[in-house]
Amino acid sequence: xxxxxxxxxxxxxxxxxxxxxxxxxxxxxxxxxxxxxxxxxxxxxxxxxxxxxxxxxxxxxxxxxxxxxxxxxxxxxxxxxxxxxxxxxxxxxxxxxxxxxxxxxxxxxxxxxxxxxxxxxxxxxxxxxxxxxxxxxxxxxxxxxxxxxxxxxxxxxxxxxxxxxxxxxxxxxxxxxxxxxxxxxxxxxxxxxxxxxxxxxxxxxxxxxxxxxxxxxxxxxxxxxxxxxxxxxxxxxxxxxxxxxxxxxxxxxxxxxxxxxxxxxxxxxxxxxxxxxxxxxxxxxxxxxxxxxxxxxxxxxxxxxxxxxxxxxxxxxxxxxxxxxxxxxxxxxxxxxxxxxxxxxxxxxxxxxx
Amino acid sequence: xxxxxxxxxxxxxxxxxxxxxxxxxxxxxxxxxxxxxxxxxxxxxxxxxxxxxxxxxxxxxxxxxxxxxxxxxxxxxxxxxxxxxxxxxxxxxxxxxxxxxxxxxxxxxxxxxxxxxxxxxxxxxxxxxxxxxxxxxxxxxxxxxxxxxxxxxxxxxxxxxxxxxxxxxxxxxxxxxxxxxxxxxxxxxxxxxxxxxxxxxxxxxxxxxxxxxxxxxxxxxxxxxxxxxxxxxxxxxxxxxxxxxxxxxxxxxxxxxxxxxxxxxxxxx
Numbered sequence: 090x091x092x093x094x095x096x097x098x099x100x101x102x103x104x105x106x107x108x109x110x111x112x113x114x115x116x117x118x119x120x121x122x123x124x125x126x127x128x129x130x131x132x133x134x135x136x137x138x139x140x141x142x143x144x145x146x147x148x149x150x151x152x153x154x155x156x157x158x159x160x161x162x163x164x165x166x167x168x169x170x171x172x173x174x175x176x177x178x179x180x181x182x183x184x185x186x187x188x189x190x191x192x193x194x195x196x197x198x199x200x201x202x203x204x205x206x207x208x209x210x211x212x213x214x215x216x217x218x219x220x221x222x223x224x225x226x227x228x229x230x231x232x233x234x235x236x237x238x239x240x241x242x243x244x245x246x247x248x249x250x251x252x253x254x255x256x257x258x259x260x261x262x263x264x265x266x267x268x269x270x271x272x273x274x275x276x277x278x279x280x281x282x283x284x285x286x287x288x289x290x291x292x293x294x295x296x297x298x299x300x301x302x303x304x305x306x307x308x309x310x311x312x313x314x315x316x317x318x319x320x321x322x323x324x325x326x327x328x329x330x331x332x333x334x335x336x337x338x339x340x341x342x343x344x345x346x347x348x349x350x351x352x353x354x355x356x357x358x359x360x361x362x363x364x365x366x367x368x369x370x371x372x373x374x375x376x377x378x379x380x381x382x383x384x385x386x387x388x389x390x391x392x393x394x395x396x397x398x399x400x401x402x403x404x405x406x407x408x409x410x411x412x413x414x415x416x417x418x419x420x421x422x423x424x425x426x427x428x429x430x431x432x433x434x435x436x437x438x439x440x441x442x443x
Numbered sequence: 444x445x446x447x448x449x450x451x452x453x454x455x456x457x458x459x460x461x462x463x464x465x466x467x468x469x470x471x472x473x474x475x476x477x478x479x480x481x482x483x484x485x486x487x488x489x490x491x492x493x494x495x496x497x498x499x500x501x502x503x504x505x506x507x508x509x510x511x512x513x514x515x516x517x518x519x520x521x522x523x524x525x526x527x528x529x530x531x532x533x534x535x536x537x538x539x540x541x542x543x544x545x546x547x548x549x550x551x552x553x554x555x556x557x558x559x560x561x562x563x564x565x566x567x568x569x570x571x572x573x574x575x576x577x578x579x580x581x582x583x584x585x586x587x588x589x590x591x592x593x594x595x596x597x598x599x600x601x602x603x604x605x606x607x608x609x610x611x612x613x614x615x616x617x618x619x620x621x622x623x624x625x626x627x628x629x630x631x632x633x634x635x636x637x638x639x640x641x642x643x644x645x646x647x648x649x650x651x652x653x654x655x656x657x658x659x660x661x662x663x664x665x666x667x668x669x670x671x672x673x674x675x676x677x678x679x680x681x682x683x684x685x686x687x688x689x690x691x692x693x694x695x696x697x698x699x700x701x702x703x704x705x706x707x708x709x710x711x712x
Contacts (some may be wrong), residue, residue, distance in 0.1 A: 100572040101563020107576055108539055194532070324547035331541045331579070332532035338495060339594060340520020340549040385536040386544075 115389040118382055122396035126176065129403035133172035136410045138417075139163050166301075174300035174365060175406040175420070176399040177308045181361040182368065183375030183398020184312075184319060185354035187391055190376055191326045192350040193256045194333065199373035200358035203245055203259070203351065204266025205238045206369070209362040211270040211277075212237025214289040218281040230292065231304065234363035241266055242355025246348055253344075256333075259351070295366035295421025297406055304364040311360035315353050316395075322346065323387040330385045370424045371398050371405075374432045381435050401428050447473050447634055448602065452502035455493040462489040464658045465502060471651055473601070476628050478649035478666060479638040482679055485655040487638035488528060491604040494636075495525030506602055520549050524600035528607050528638075530587035531594075533580035538571060538590055541579060545594050558597075565597035568623045570616070584611045592620060596627055603627070603635045609644065617641070621648040642695040646670055654678050667693055676701055 135143050141160060149156045149164045156164065182200055189198040200206050216226075216233035224232075248262045274293075278286045325346045328336045337343045362368065375398035376390075383393040402424065409423040450468040454461060463486045471477055479487040493500040494511060496519050504511045506522055514522070531541060539562070546558035566572045569589045579587060588611040595603055605624065609617040625648055628635045639645050645652060646666050653663040656678050662669050675683040675695070683697040 100567045100575075101559045104539055104563060104566070104572065104575040105559050108537075108543075111537075111576065324544050324551075327536065327540060328544035328548040330532065330534045330536045331544065332529065334497075334527040334529050335531050335541075335545075335591065335594065336548070337497060337516075338520075338525040338527050339545045339598070340517045342516040380535060384540075385534060386540050 115383050126400045133403050133406050134168045136407050170300040170302050170305050171297050174297050174305050175402040178361040178365050179371050179398040179402030180395035181312050181357040182372040183394040185357040186372035186376040187394045188350040188354040191329055192347045203263040205241050205355050205358045206362050206367045207267050207270035208241030209234040209238035210293050210367050211274050213292050214274050214277050217289045218277045218285055231363040235359050238359030292366050294419035295368035296419040308360050315356050319353055326387040368421045370428045371401055374428045447507050449505045453500050454502050455489050455498050455500035462486045462658050466660050469663050473632040473634050474628055475650045476635045478645035478652040480652050481655035486658040488606050491606050495523050495604050524595035524598045524603045526591050526595045526605045530591050536579050538577055539575040561597040565593040569593045601633050605637045607638050646693045
C-alpha cells in the first residue's frame with residue numbers, strides 16, 4: 090500500500106513536471122506569434138501605393154511633425170487604422186471561431202455557421218437598398234449590420250433556450266438563418282437598381298479600407314470587453330473537448346457554458362463584420378492553425394487563435410496591397426488566398442512530424 | 444450506519460418514453476458495491492443518468508437526506524461521480540489535460556497540488572501514467588474508457604455511478620478495474636452502483652445486485668443469493684446454471700435462450 094502510494098506520488102510529480110515543459114513550449118510559441126504579428130503589423134503599415142519607407146513610418150509614429158502633411162494623413166488616417174483593424178478583426182473572428190467550434194463540437198463551425206456574418210450582411214444590404222439617410226452611410230451601414238447580427242445571435246440563443254442546446258439543434262438553426270439571410274439579400278438585390286447592387290456586393294466582399302479610428306475603437310472595445318470572460322471560461326471549454334457527456338458528468342453546466350460562448354462569439358463577430366464586411370475563412374482556419382500549434386488547452390488556444398487570426402488578416406492585408414500594382418483588392422477576397430497555403434503547409438509539416 | 448442513498452418511486456425517461464416506472468431500491472450501506480443487472484434497455488443507464496442529473500426524474504432520490512434533483516450541477520458533482528457509457532471524445536486534448544480540466548472547471552478550490560495528487564493516484568491505479576501526455580485521439584477505446592473511470596475515481600465522491608466501466612476492456616483490465624473500484628469503495632466508504640452485463644464479474648466483485656426488467660425492479664439483494672437460474676430465465680430469457688469453480692467462486696453457465704426469450708431492447712409499452 091505504501092509502495093503504491095509512493096509510486097502514485099512519483100507518477101504525479103513526473104507528469105506535472107513533463108506538462109510544465111509542454112506549457113513552457115506553448116508560452117514560447119505564443120511569444121513567437123506575438124513577434125510575427127508585430128512584424129506583420131509593421132510590414133502592413135509600410136506597404137501601400139504611396140512610398141513611405143520603414144524609416145518614415147518609425148519617425149512618423151514618434152514625431153508626426155517630421156512628415157509632410159500628406160504623409161501624415163496617409164500614416165495616421167489610412168495605414169495605421171487599416172493595419173490595426175486587420176489585427177483586431179482577425180483576432181475577434183478567430184476567437185469567435187474557437188468558441189463556436191468547441192461548443193458545437195464541430196471542426197467546420199465558424200462565425201458563419203451560426204449565420205451571424207450573413208445577418209450582418211443582410212443588415213448592411215438592407216440599409217444600402219432601402220437608403221436610410223437619417224445618418225451618414227459610414228454610421229448607418231455598420232449600425233444596421235451590427236444590430237442585425239446581434240439580433241441573429243440573440244435569436245439563436247433564444248431558440249436554444251426554448252428547444253434545447255444540443256449541438257445539432259443549434260447548427261440547424263444557424264444553417265436555417267444562413268439560408269434565410271441569403272434569400273433576403275438576394276431579394277433585396279433583385280429589387281434594387283444596378284448601382285445599389287454593386288455597392289452591396291462590394292460591402293459583402295469585406296474591406297479594411299473602411300477602417301477609421303472610431304470604428305477601430307468600437308471593435309477593439311468589444312474585443313477587450315469580451316476577452317476576459319472568454320479567458321475565464323478557458324477550463325470549461327477545455328473540458329468540453331473531452332465530450333459533452335464527460336463534461337456534464339463532471340459537473341459542468343454545459344447548457345449555460347454553451348449559451349455564454351455563443352453570446353460571446355456573436356458579439357465578437359457582429360462587431361468585427363459590421364465595420365469591415367464579411368471576411369470569411371479567418372474564423373474557420375485561424376482556430377485550426379492555433380490548435381495545430383498549441384493543442385486543445387484553451388488557456389493557450391484562445392490567445393493563440395487571437396494571434397493567428399490577427400496574423401492571417403494582417404498578412405492578407407499586406408497581400409491585398411501587393412497582388413495588383415496600384416490597387417487594393419478587398420481583403421475578404423485575399424484571406425482565403427493567404428490562409429489556404431498557410432493551413433496546408435502546417436498540415437503537411439505536422440504529418441511529417443516537423 | 445445510516446443508508447446514504449434512498450430511492451423511492453423514481454420515474455424517468457426520455458420525452459414521452461417512460462423507461463423507469465416508479466422504482467424503489469434497497470437502502471445500501473456506504474462502502475457497498477452494487478451491480479445493476481438486466482437485459483439491454485432494462486433501465487440501468489437511465490437510472491444512473493437520473494441520479495447524476497443527466498436525465499430528469501420524478502419521485503425521491505436522496506443522498507444523505509439531500510434530494511439529488513434540486514442540487515446545482517457543481518454541488519451534485521461534489522457528491523456524485525458518474526462515468527457515462529460513452530468514452531471521452533477522440534480529440535487532440537492530452538490525457539492529463541482532460542483530468543486537469545475536470546478539476547479546474549468544476550472544483551477550482553481544490554488546488555493544483557491536491558488535484559495532481561489525485562490524478563496521479565487514479566492514473567497509477569488504472570495504468571494511465573505512461574499515457575498521461577498522449578493525445579486522447581491516439582488512445583484505444585479501452586484506454587479511453589479507463590481515462591473516463593480515472594476522472595471519476597480522482598474526484599473521490601461518496602457516490603459513484605459507473606455505466607458499464609469494463610465493456611471495452613481486456614480480461615486483465617476488467618479484473619484490475621473492478622479491483623480498483625472495490626478498493627475505492629472500501630477506502631473511502633463510497634457507495635458504488637455499476638451497470639454491468641458480465642454476470643460472473645458481478646458475482647465476483649459486487650456485494651449486492653439490483654436486477655431491472657422493463658423499467659421495474661425484478662429482484663434485489665446479496666449478489667450470490669439473487670443471481671439464480673430463475674432470475675436468468677426471468678431477466679435475460681436464458682436457461683442457465685450457477686456452478687462453483689475449483690476456488691469456490693460462483694460461475695454462471697448459460698445453456699441457451701428460452702423459448703419465450705424477451706426481445707432485445709424491449710421496453711414495455
